[in-house]
Amino acid sequence: MALNELTAHELKTLLDRGEVSAHEATTAVLERIEATDDTLNAFISVDAEGALSQAAAADRRRAAGEDPGMLGGVPVALKDLLCVAGGHTTCGSRMLENYIAPYDATVVSRLRQAGAVIIGKTNLDEFAMGSSTESSYYGVTRNPHDNSRVAGGSSGGSAAAVAADQTILAIGSDTGGSVRQPAAYCGVVGLKPTYGRVSRYGLTAYASSLDQIGPLTKDVQDAAWTLEAIAGHDRFDSTSIQAQVPAYSQSFNRGIKGMRIGLAREHLPPELDDRIAAVTRQAALSLEHCGAELVDLELPVAGRGEYCLSSFYLIAMGESSANLARYDGVKYGHRAHGATDLQSMYQNTRNQGFGDEVKRRIILGTYVLSAGYYDAYYLKAQQVRTLIRRDFEQAFARCDALLAPVTPGPAFRIGEKTDDPLQMYLTDIYTVAVNLAGIPAISVPCGLSAEGLPISVQLLGPPLQEEKLLQLGHALECSARPC
Amino acid sequence: MPVELKDVRAVAELARLALTAEEETRLVSQLNEILGFMETLNELDTRGVEPTSHPVPMENVTRKDQIEPFAARGDLMAAAPEVAGDYYRVPRIMD
Numbered sequence: 001m002a003l004n005e006l007t008a009h010e011l012k013t014l015l016d017r018g019e020v021s022a023h024e025a026t027t028a029v030l031e032r033i034e035a036t037d038d039t040l041n042a043f044i045s046v047d048a049e050g051a052l053s054q055a056a057a058a059d060r061r062r063a064a065g066e067d068p069g070m071l072g073g074v075p076v077a078l079k080d081l082l083c084v085a086g087g088h089t090t091c092g093s094r095m096l097e098n099y100i101a102p103y104d105a106t107v108v109s110r111l112r113q114a115g116a117v118i119i120g121k122t123n124l125d126e127f128a129m130g131s132s133t134e135s136s137y138y139g140v141t142r143n144p145h146d147n148s149r150v151a152g153g154s155s156g157g158s159a160a161a162v163a164a165d166q167t168i169l170a171i172g173s174d175t176g177g178s179v180r181q182p183a184a185y186c187g188v189v190g191l192k193p194t195y196g197r198v199s200r201y202g203l204t205a206y207a208s209s210l211d212q213i214g215p216l217t218k219d220v221q222d223a224a225w226t227l228e229a230i231a232g233h234d235r236f237d238s239t240s241i242q243a244q245v246p247a248y249s250q251s252f253n254r255g256i257k258g259m260r261i262g263l264a265r266e267h268l269p270p271e272l273d274d275r276i277a278a279v280t281r282q283a284a285l286s287l288e289h290c291g292a293e294l295v296d297l298e299l300p301v302a303g304r305g306e307y308c309l310s311s312f313y314l315i316a317m318g319e320s321s322a323n324l325a326r327y328d329g330v331k332y333g334h335r336a337h338g339a340t341d342l343q344s345m346y347q348n349t350r351n352q353g354f355g356d357e358v359k360r361r362i363i364l365g366t367y368v369l370s371a372g373y374y375d376a377y378y379l380k381a382q383q384v385r386t387l388i389r390r391d392f393e394q395a396f397a398r399c400d401a402l403l404a405p406v407t408p409g410p411a412f413r414i415g416e417k418t419d420d421p422l423q424m425y426l427t428d429i430y431t432v433a434v435n436l437a438g439i440p441a442i443s444v445p446c447g448l449s450a451e452g453l454p455i456s457v458q459l460l461g462p463p464l465q466e467e468k469l470l471q472l473g474h475a476l477e478c479s480a481r482p483c
Numbered sequence: 484m485p486v487e488l489k490d491v492r493a494v495a496e497l498a499r500l501a502l503t504a505e506e507e508t509r510l511v512s513q514l515n516e517i518l519g520f521m522e523t524l525n526e527l528d529t530r531g532v533e534p535t536s537h538p539v540p541m542e543n544v545t546r547k548d549q550i551e552p553f554a555a556r557g558d559l560m561a562a563a564p565e566v567a568g569d570y571y572r573v574p575r576i577m578d
Contacts, residue, residue, distance in 0.1 A: 102558035335564035382534030438538025
C-alpha cells in the first residue's frame with residue numbers, strides 16, 4: 001500500500017519503527033495532490049516547501065530519540081477557514097484572496113505540538129456557507145467517487161482530500177453539518193465534537209453559537225487520535241469547555257455491550273430514500289449484533305427536519321450577518337478602488353468581495369434581525385431551539401446515543417441545486433439539529449449504493465460523550481470489515 | 484407578510500451592500516420562498532418558552548484586565564489595504 005493511502009495510526013506505527021520517514025510520507029501525499037488535484041480541486045493552496053521542512057524536523061526529532069508527538073510526521077490538510085501564521089487564509093472568498101494570517105489558530109498550534117505536518121489548505125463553500133463547495137470563489141471540488149458529483153460542503157475539500165488519499169487526515173468545521181455531510185458524500189469519517197470541546201480561536205466565524213471544529217479521517221481510530229490532539233480548554237476562546245480531555249485514543253475500541261441506541265421514528269419517514277433507509281436499518285442491526293440494545297423513541301421537534309432547518313437557518317443567517325460586518329475594506333481583505341466617500345467604499349468592497357450565497361445570507365440575516373421582524377423570526381427560532389434541546393435531553397434520558405441518517409440521499413450532481421437555494425438548504429435536514437443543541441455527532445461510512453456512491457449513518461450523543469460515539473462508530477466499522 | 488423590493492433595498496443599505504437591480508429582484512423572490520418555508524415554525528406553540536442563544540449553559544467568563552502586547556503588530560498593519568504610518572487610511576468621512 002502506498003504511504004499516502006495509510007491511516008494516521010498505520011503510518012505512525014511505520015514511522016515509530018523507523019521503516020519509513022516523514023519525508024517519504026509527505027512526498028507521497030504531495031505527489032498524489034500533484035497527480036489528482038487538477039481534477040478534484042480539493043486544495044486552495046499547497047505548501048510543499050513548508051511541509052517538507054516540517055517533515056524533516058519530525059524525522060530529526062525521531063532520530064534524536066525525542067518524542068515526535070502523537071501525530072509526529074503525519075500529513076494533515078486544513079480547511080481554508082483556519083488561520084496559519086504567514087500563509088494565505090482565503091475562506092473560499094474573493095474578499096480574503098490576498099489575506100495573510102498573522103497568527104496560528106489554536107487547533108493549528110495543537111496539531112504542530114502533536115508533530116503533524118501541515119501540507120495545505122482545502123477548498124470550502126465561501127465563508128463555509130453552503131452544502132456543496134460550489135459557492136467557493138476558487139471553483140467547485142469534485143467527488144473522488146464520481147467526478148460529476150459534489151463532494152458536499154462546506155468542508156468539501158477536506159472530505160475529498162481524505163477520500164482521494166491526498167492527505168492522511170484533514171480538519172474541517174461544522175456549523176450545520178459541514179464536517180459530517182461531506183464526510184458522508186465522500187465515504188470518510190467526520191466528527192463534530194460538542195460545542196466548546198475544541199477552541200474556535202483562529203477559525204473564521206460564520207455563526208458563532210453553532211460553529212465547531214472537527215476531524216475528517218479514514219477511520220474512527222484516527223478521529224479519536226485527532227480529537228485527543230486538538231480538544232481542550234483555551235484561554236483565547238472563552239466558550240471553550242474547561243472539562244478534561246479523555247484519552248480517546250485508548251478508549252475508542254472498548255466495545256459497546258449494553259449501550260442503548262435510540263432510533264427516532266421521525267428520522268426514518270416513509271418518504272426517505274430507500275438506499276439511506278436500508279443502510280440505517282442495517283447499521284442498527286449491526287450495533288445490536290455487537291451487544292447494543294435498540295430503543296424506539298420520538299423526537300417531536302428535534303426529529304422534524306422542517307422545524308430544525310427553519311430554526312437553524314434563521315439563527316445562522318442572523319449570526320452571520322453580524323459576523324461578516326467586519327469585512328469593510330479597512331483593516332484587512334479586499335477594498336474596492338475609486339470610492340470617494342466611506343459609504344460607497346464599504347458598499348462596493350462588500351459587493352465585489354462577497355459571492356451570491358454570502359450576500360443572500362447577509363440580507364436574510366439582517367432582515368430577520370431588523371426591528372419589526374425580530375420577534376417573528378429570530379426570537380421564534382431561538383425558542384424552537386430550546387424545544388429541540390429539550391427533545392434531545394429527554395431522548396438521552398432513555399438511550400446512550402441516537403442513530404440517524406446523515407443526508408437525505410447520496411452525493412448530488414454538480415449544478416443540480418445551485419439555482420435553488422432552498423433545495424440546497426434541504427440537504428442539511430438531518431445534520432442541523434445537532435448544532436442547535438450543541439451536542440456531538442459522528443458520521444461513519446456504512447456502504448455504497450448500487451451506483452458506487454458512499455452512504456453513511458450518524459451517531460448523536462449527549463454533551464461531552466464523544467467517547468461513546470467513537471466506540472459505536474468503531475463497532476460499526478468492525479461489522480463492515482474484519483478488524 | 485411578503486418581502487417587497489423596498490425591504491430588500493432597506494436591508495441592503497443596513498448591511499452596506501450595493502446590490503444590482505437584478506440581484507435585488509432575485510432576492511425578493513428568494514427571500515419570500517425561504518421565509519415562506521420558515522413559517523412552518525408557527526405550527527409550534529412557544530408561549531412561555533425561554534429562547535436559547537448559546538447551546539452550552541455558561542456563566543460569565545472573566546479574566547484580569549491586563550494588557551498583553553500582540554507580537555505580530557507589523558503583520559496586522561501589513562494586512563490593511565491602505566495605511567498611513569501607524570493608522571488605517573480610509574476615504575474622507577467629513578468635509
